[in-house]
Amino acid sequence: MIKVLFTGLTRNRKALIGMIIIAFIVVVALAAPLLTEYNPASRVGRPHQPPSADHWLGTTRIGQDVFSRLIHGAQTSLAVGFGAGLLITVLGTALGIIAGYRGGKTDEVISFFTNMVLVVPNLPLLLVLASFIGQASPLVIAIILGFTSWAWGARVTRAETLSIKHKDFIKSAEMMGEPRWRIMMFEIFPNLISIVGINFIGSVIFAIITEATLEFLGLGDPKTVSWGMMLYNAQKASALSVGAWWDILTPCFALALLGIGLSLLNFAVDEIANPRLRSGNRLNRWTALIRSGDGRL
């Protein structure tokens, strides 16, 4: 299953474009100190300068270099995205597998909480949590995202677990007296790898979007260099009304690009996991044969 996923990913065009975009952003984020001489947090120029040779993407209201903030901010977005994404996925997968495999009371309790978390609206809940914490650093945001957003993953993982729980290989492992945690870890989990993958990538997208949203709404720590804080500061400085479009559109396009890269990957995993969604080459060949009169409908 894992092997199928990886060979599938290398052949899928969507996955390839997605991975190139993500790799590009990761490389730029890691190389940020080499790519710019400016400190992202300090004042290095006059306020609201349009893009120029000195400041490739202009400066902010208080004279920070936008390009420097962009590539340093990428580190934050990626770290929060992947960190929170991992936490969400681990929690969701573990709870889903346990609920699905153990069944009975355990399942009832976990499912009840899962469904409850699903109907409490996520953003309003995060707003309350973050506002009490005060100025939430990226790490704090990642942690509260992780602990409030696992429900969707738990639900789909549980459903998948239920569908494979009665398969022969699970039954035979039980007969051999394998302990339950081993069955869950080594028999069930590998078979859920594509649903876990979709959950993970989806959670990364969600975490990146939500971090930016919380910061944009004024719940971030002002000292943070991140795309969300760039949006917040630009909005507070009325960047659009004063015509400083570079200040606000830069983080916008960065978030859009990262989101699209991750989504492409997500759709690709979905296509590989669900063969019915695949079309690809065979359909093209089929159409070509009909067009050339080499076959009949």
Next chain:
Amino acid sequence: MAFLIRRFGFYLAAFIAAATINFFLPRLMPGDPIQIMFSSAGAELSPENLDALKLTFGFVDGPLWQQYLTYLQSIFTGDLGRSIKYFPLPVTSVLGNALIWTVGLMGTATIVSFTLGTFLGVLAAWRRGSVFDIVVSVGAIFATSVPAVVTSLIVLFFFGFTLGWFPTGYAADPSLDPSFSLTYIGSLLYHGILPMLTLCTVLTGGFAVTMRNNMINLLGEDYIVMGRAKGLSDSRVMLWYAARNALLPTVSSLAIAIGTVLGGSLVTEVVFNYPGLGNILYQAILARDYPVIQGQLLIMTVAMLIANFIVDVSYVLLDPRLRGTS
């Protein structure tokens, strides 16, 4: 009937869960919870007013459970306390006024994008692999992966500021008095276009993908092949055999999507300076107006539960297998 009672029990539990979070959060923070809750009020709050607020939020002398019951009691009697920023306005009226705008914006956007997205998804799945399908699928990837904040800002930048076609804030021209006049309604629509456009862009793609995938998963079913074998018109099979059945899983996923709709709507309102809940909330966050921030969680939870109930009921109406023998 048993189904409805079970659902209501569940909704009640979810609502109490949200209230419990509200109750414990200030008490879990380091420091004096009363100080945390009402610090932003400064000296403006008279001792009597402060006492009334403390009572509402359960800061009474006595054990924790007694405080908790006091808080639940005030919530269930509809007392969410008073806004500190807009003192002495009660939280319910601050949020209530804003709620109308949010529900209007969100409701319309949900209906429009659900209808449009579902229809696009049906056609894309039916003409699998066609140019139309590719355009819809790729468009959906773009639309769903870009955060609502970003879409709002980009739409505002191009249509509001650069092209200047649409107003950049408010629900209607502030110089007009609200009335049922043509001018006022026209102004409402004119101001609503950009936020609506943004929300629909954000939402339509998701609905289209869901519907497309549900359709594709159904297309191999025997009853669809039989529909074709019966010599029915293409549109009859597509709509009444495939789409009508694919609508069921789509509707049930709508319940979860409503959370996203809510989040997107809050953010869009902030960007477009639209006088809905999102904007009130934004101001409340900047002013650390905790009674309002807490109150919105409860009101949003209720909104979410009502939406869930509507989805539950329409699901039952759509699926004859759940309607029982009638």
Next chain:
Amino acid sequence: MTQPLLSIKNLTIDYIGENTDFRAVDNVSFDVAAGEIFGLAGESGCGKSTIAFAISRLHKPPALIRSGQILLEGRDVLDLDIQALRSFRWREVAMVFQSAMNSLNPVLRVEAQFYDVLRTHQGMNRKQARERTAEMLRLVDIQPDRMSDYPHQFSGGMRQRIVIAICLALNPKIVVMDEPTTALDVVVQREILQRVNELRKKLGFSVLFITHDLGLMVQVCDRIGIMLEGKLVEQNTAQEIYASPQHDYTKKLWASFPSLHGSKTAEAFAS
């Protein structure tokens, strides 16, 4: 011999793969006479269902007809344009599908699933359609007043009888039955096949009967074709297929039946 009702000539169908194709049906020819029950037997994956789908041109990508003819009363189905094909479907060839539980649209009332056929092909209004529906339901022993029920309110056997009633609503010339009873238990299976046989005698349609169950097939069919890996390896009358199978594969198929079943079939056949 007069002109056969259905004549499949040198039919070849491929499943198009990414690089290479899989030949599902390889140069198959057979005829079905008017009023005859012709059986097509073979293991799953031998191409028999692909033929069934191709007759009404219901096959979908990646299946592709590479060559051959499908003649119904001398007219090549493959030459029909979309309009003609639509009116050809169900009026001339009706079809019963494998899964009884799943061939009726779960969200439409039974009545509506008759009505759309009757309106599309014969322009009936609701009232006329209701009369015809009642008549057809009586034919398969289902109370006409249940026409306003939904499919899930019927048992598997009843659903399959409803499908058969819908099949016969337009008096088709041939009914293609693709493993029509595999999802049903043995008693219901027998009951349904007997019913089809009676109706055939009464209404005079032909049947193309497809199954992997050769024992069942010799009981109901006039003639039988045996398929192996896309090829038609043997075709003969049911008696001959049973009594003196020629091809090795046919013999192997018989050998795989438990002898108990074999003697039972023989009895049934003798009676």
